[in-house]
Amino acid sequence: MRVTVDDSCTACGLCCDTCPDVFQMGDDKAEVIVDPVPAESEALAQQAADECPVEAIIVE
Numbered sequence: 001m002r003v004t005v006d007d008s009c010t011a012c013g014l015c016c017d018t019c020p021d022v023f024q025m026g027d028d029k030a031e032v033i034v035d036p037v038p039a040e041s042e043a044l045a046q047q048a049a050d051e052c053p054v055e056a057i058i059v060e
Contacts, residue, residue: 001037002060003045005030009056018051019044029056 003022005015009029016023016030022037022045023030037045049057 015048018048
């Protein structure tokens with residue numbers, strides 16, 4: 001699984017709180033810190049994408 005954060009991110013931090021092994025806050029938006037997402041983090045990464053208020057996380 002791969003995830004990306006697009007430019008619509010509002011830096012709310014929800015993804016970082018939900019899945020800190022995959023997301024961290026950058027200067028302007030959340031950033032993905034592992035690629036691909038480790039198998040043990042896939043469920044939380046998907047949850048972060050599903051709960052993103054602006055749908056900025058793209059799951060591939």
